[in-house]
Amino acid sequence: MNLQQILVFLAALKENKNKAWMEAHQGDYHQARDTFVSIAGFLIKELAPLDKSIADLEPKRCVFRINRDIRFSKDKSPYKINMGAYLTKGGRNSGYAGYYLHLEPHGQSFVAGGIYQPTTDALKKIRQEIDYNGDGLESIVNTPHFKKLFGDLQGEKLKRPPKGYDLDHPQIEQLKMKSFLAMYYVKDHVVTQKDFLPRVLDAFQALTPLNQFLNTAIDM
Secondary structure (H helix, E strand, O other), rough: OOOOHHHHHHHHHHHHOOOOHHHOOHHHHHHHHHHHHHHHHHHHHHOOOOOOHHHHOOHHHHEOOOOOOOOOOOOOOEEEOOOOEEEOOOOOOOOEEEEEEEOOOOOOEEEEEEOOOOOOOOOOOOOOHHHHHHHHHHHOOOOOOHHHHHHHOEOOOOOOOOOOOOOOOOOOHHHEEEEEEEEEEEEEHHHHOOHHHHHHHHHHHHHHHHHHHHHHHHHO
């Protein structure tokens, strides 16, 4: 799978974010997108034995559109300069935690997982699960491999403890979180190496326990 092709196309798109250029390069776009859809299919197939909740996902439905929604944005550029795929239980708009691959030139590619801005109800359930089973979350995010890949969980936090939780709670920092994300950036030369997709798969496998913890909470 030629990931260099995707980065080259996106770099050119960044310099020519207009419909006329895109129309003249439809062939390049579709070739790059087809490659990215194939990558999503590969990751689904390889990860499904570990996370059966994604086994039936259709790869092309996991890939985000390249067209931007400019209705409420000051930036009226019609296209994104990245390609992203989100693999998650129920599809990319289901609201569940999942696995995200983002390709963008100039060192902006990244691998990520967890959940970004869950709904109020889902966030309440996740906090309840952390309250009941905080040691379970700690054991996931503190495993040596997870720590080496992702470091600490990331995401916007409340300044004060959420209602109903004490400041001295042993997991108070996690309880203050409004998103629960694990991610790391990847340089362009790494994306184009032959072992990149196995490395992405390894990262997704390391994310599986976190996603299962979060999704179990949401389903309660």
